[in-house]
Amino acid sequence: DSGVTQTPKHLITATGQRVTLRCSPRSGDLSVYWYQQSLDQGLQFLIQYYNGEERAKGNILERFSAQQFPDLHSELNLSSLELGDSALYFCASSVVPSENIQYFGAGTRLSVL
Amino acid sequence: GQQVMQIPQYQHVQEGEDFTTYCNSSTTLSNIQWYKQRPGGHPVFLIQLVKSGEVKKQKRLTFQFGEAKKNSSLHITATQTTDVGTYFCAGYSNYQLIWGAGTKLIIKP
Numbered sequence: 001d002s003g004v005t006q007t008p009k010h011l012i013t014a015t016g017q018r019v020t021l022r023c024s025p026r027s028g029d030l031s032v033y034w035y036q037q038s039l040d041q042g043l044q045f046l047i048q049y050y051n052g053e054e055r056a057k058g059n060i061l062e063r064f065s066a067q068q069f070p071d072l073h074s075e076l077n078l079s080s081l082e083l084g085d086s087a088l089y090f091c092a093s094s095v096v097p098s099e100n101i102q103y104f105g106a107g108t109r110l111s112v113l
Numbered sequence: 114g115q116q117v118m119q120i121p122q123y124q125h126v127q128e129g130e131d132f133t134t135y136c137n138s139s140t141t142l143s144n145i146q147w148y149k150q151r152p153g154g155h156p157v158f159l160i161q162l163v164k165s166g167e168v169k170k171q172k173r174l175t176f177q178f179g180e181a182k183k184n185s186s187l188h189i190t191a192t193q194t195t196d197v198g199t200y201f202c203a204g205y206s207n208y209q210l211i212w213g214a215g216t217k218l219i220i221k222p
Contacts, residue, residue: 043215101161
């Protein structure tokens, strides 16, 4: 168990809908990262937060947004969902953003039908 | 932009054969990390290399960081079924962790 909690584990929804994925980092970790992994593909970095502030942005679509709350949990919001958004979404956390090991949650599997 | 190229994409081996995956960066890295993702699982940290020319071993796994800190390799000796999964390298440069595409290790039946 990595100590990073993601909910829900599975999500099935329809095109055009909006969903929210939730992540609780390891105790003491200030930085949160979101990744998208399509079937049998690599990890696509979406966005990073550190202590509530956006730190880095990757290939995140405009339809997607995220935030990190004062209690350090994070949410990833996906809107106007398309079939191609079906993927595994991972959250990871680290103590600090710089050069630190990332601990991954078990992921949320999103299926858009 | 900064890239970390990882090859091969797949490697099929017989159980007991060796396996190697390579990562090459377009820029000098502060460090490189290796992760393993089992089928159906999430990436799990294996090791971090920081020094130029560093070599670290974990049982049958040997990790190397190049002298120029631009390349790295992971070698597994005598693969076992428990080694199956995808191995990712991730290099740290300019305050970003840049991920390789991963190498999937498949054991032939």
